Amino acid sequence: MKFCSDCGQPVERRIPPGDNLPRAVCTACGAVHYENPRVVVGCVPEWQGRILLCSRAIMPRRGYWTTPAGFLENGESLQAAAAREALEEAEARVEIGSLLAVTHVLHAAQVHVMFRGRLLDGRFGVGAESLESGLYEESAIPWDDIAFPSITFALRSFFEDRSAEWERCTTTISSGQFATESSLNRH
Numbered sequence: 084m085k086f087c088s089d090c091g092q093p094v095e096r097r098i099p100p101g102d103n104l105p106r107a108v109c110t111a112c113g114a115v116h117y118e119n120p121r122v123v124v125g126c127v128p129e130w131q132g133r134i135l136l137c138s139r140a141i142m143p144r145r146g147y148w149t150t151p152a153g154f155l156e157n158g159e160s161l162q163a164a165a166a167r168e169a170l171e172e173a174e175a176r177v178e179i180g181s182l183l184a185v186t187h188v189l190h191a192a193q194v195h196v197m198f199r200g201r202l203l204d205g206r207f208g209v210g211a212e213s214l215e216s217g218l219y220e221e222s223a224i225p226w227d228d229i230a231f232p233s234i235t236f237a238l239r240s241f242f243e244d245r246s247a248e249w250e251r252c253t254t255t256i257s258s259g260q261f262a263t264e265s266s267l268n269r270h
């Protein structure tokens with residue numbers, strides 16, 4: 084942020100009284116503009132043992148594969164957002180299940196939250212933000228061409244749990260190109 088969204092004047096980064104981190108503070112009206120991580124939410128949609136993947140039609144990582152996921156909107160629950168993204172990106176109606184994986188993407192100031200999901204009728208298509216989509220067996224997942232480390236992490240967690248016949252939520256921290264897998268929250 085360079086300019087105040089309240090009055091349009093320049094902001095400067097300084098620590099406001101009583102705070103302990105630098106903030107964007109308006110040089111004219113004094114408004115403090117807090118910048119906090121954004122939430123990306125999605126699901127791993129399953130249908131008869133196979134997983135629905137889409138290849139991205141948009142940057143970043145155009146042409147690489149992902150499960151449906153996107154930014155949480157104001158006034159929306161995590162589950163509603165995950166279902167909406169599946170509809171938008173893969174034209175799939177999905178029942179959202181248990182919480183699967185949380186990745187703290189520190190360098191991008193994002194939190195990625197992934198759920199399990201189940202296709203309601205097995206139907207899917209290609210949404211505006213996708214080049215193609217398809218259902219993949221575990222052995223056919225294009226691991227080298229997955230768009231983001233958080234998606235790889237969620238898919239690996241999904242298959243690990245499915246073969247162990249339990250459903251956990253696993254947390255990890257990604258501070259660079261690659262996720263550091265640490266199982267902080269296994270239960």
Ligand code: ZN
Nearest residue numbers: 087090109112
């Ligand atoms: Zn201002």
